Amino acid sequence: MPKIAVSGKGGVGKTSFASLLAYVLTEQGNRVYAIDADPNATLAQALGFPPELAAQVTPIIEMDDLIEERTGARPGESGRMFKLNPRVDDIPERFSVEYRNIRLLQMGTVRGAGAGCICPENAMLKMLVTHLLLREKEAVILDMVAGMEHMGRATAGAVDAMFMVVEPGARSIQTAKDITRLARDLGIGKLWAVGNKVRNERDEAFIRSSLTDLPVVGMLPYTERAIEADMSGQALYDLAPEMVARVREIVARVLP
Numbered sequence: 018m019p020k021i022a023v024s025g026k027g028g029v030g031k032t033s034f035a036s037l038l039a040y041v042l043t044e045q046g047n048r049v050y051a052i053d054a055d056p057n058a059t060l061a062q063a064l065g066f067p068p069e070l071a072a073q074v075t076p077i078i079e080m081d082d083l084i085e086e087r088t089g090a091r092p093g094e095s096g097r098m099f100k101l102n103p104r105v106d107d108i109p110e111r112f113s114v115e116y117r118n119i120r121l122l123q124m125g126t127v128r129g130a131g132a133g134c135i136c137p138e139n140a141m142l143k144m145l146v147t148h149l150l151l152r153e154k155e156a157v158i159l160d161m162v163a164g165m166e167h168m169g170r171a172t173a174g175a176v177d178a179m180f181m182v183v184e185p186g187a188r189s190i191q192t193a194k195d196i197t198r199l200a201r202d203l204g205i206g207k208l209w210a211v212g213n214k215v216r217n218e219r220d221e222a223f224i225r226s227s228l229t230d231l232p233v234v235g236m237l238p239y240t241e242r243a244i245e246a247d248m249s250g251q252a253l254y255d256l257a258p259e260m261v262a263r264v265r266e267i268v269a270r271v272l273p
């Protein structure tokens with residue numbers, strides 16, 4: 018099972034899709050690590066984690082002492098020597114919470130890191146994602162920050178597949194193209210697009226004709242149920258079977 022990132026423009030449905038993908042992968046007996054890589058963390062809600070459980074997650078980036086212990090430098094410190102391959106094998110178990118076979122981790126906010134920065138916290142994040150690949154019958158899904166910010170870049174270097182979520186609109190298409198270029202430069206082998214909030218054939222045709230350079234592996238319908246799930250805090254997976262069915266088809270197509 019590859020490590021999968023979900024990217025795209027702001028608000029297109031990255032978190033929604035990542036949450037559905039996580040549940041669909043558990044249907045096949047996988048244990049899923051769902052990593053919320055967005056500082057503005059909302060994946061727990063989309064997954065329908067009970068709020069008191071979600072509150073127990075410690076964002077990895079806030080563990081200054083742990084990062085210092087493992088890398089030899091404190092977060093935010095530059096110019097000091099630090100280990101590029103810190104030990105991270107115990108982190109998934111210690112700092113995540115589990116619900117319905119999904120282990121949730123939050124990365125938190127990287128402070129003061131410029132583009133391309135190699136700092137202790139980034140080394141830790143990248144190692145964490147890399148390490149998670151090594152286990153069997155496990156899947157890793159990263160819900161990325163909108164666009165392609167530096168932290169995304171550092172972590173994206175450790176994933177091997179990426180879904181670009183687009184909606185019917187030229188702006189999300191442009192963002193998907195920009196991210197795709199960057200992802201190709203990073204050597205991410207498998208890049209797919211998924212249309213979301215698709216209302217009719219015209220929407221679908223628009224997406225397909227705009228993304229000629231990227232395989233479009235599925236379309237998720239626009240549905241009021243997504244909005245209801247967002248308001249109620251229930252798992253989108255439980256409320257929107259019409260979306261779940263499409264995600265199952267996508268998984269069967271690209272992650273057999």
Ligand SMILES: Nc1ncnc2c1ncn2[C@@H]1O[C@H](COP(=O)(O)OP(=O)(O)OP(=O)(O)O)[C@@H](O)[C@H]1O
Nearest residue numbers: 027028029030031032033163214238239240243247
């Ligand atoms: N298929 C859909 N039909 C209707 N509404 C949807 C659909 N998918 C997502 N939404 C709604 O769009 C909004 C944004 O969705 P979501 O949070 O998944 O996007 P995002 O790309 O993760 O956003 P951000 O860039 O802020 O992280 C939410 O209110 C969600 O309920």
Ligand SMILES: [Mg+2]
Nearest residue numbers: 031032055059
């Ligand atoms: Mg999101």
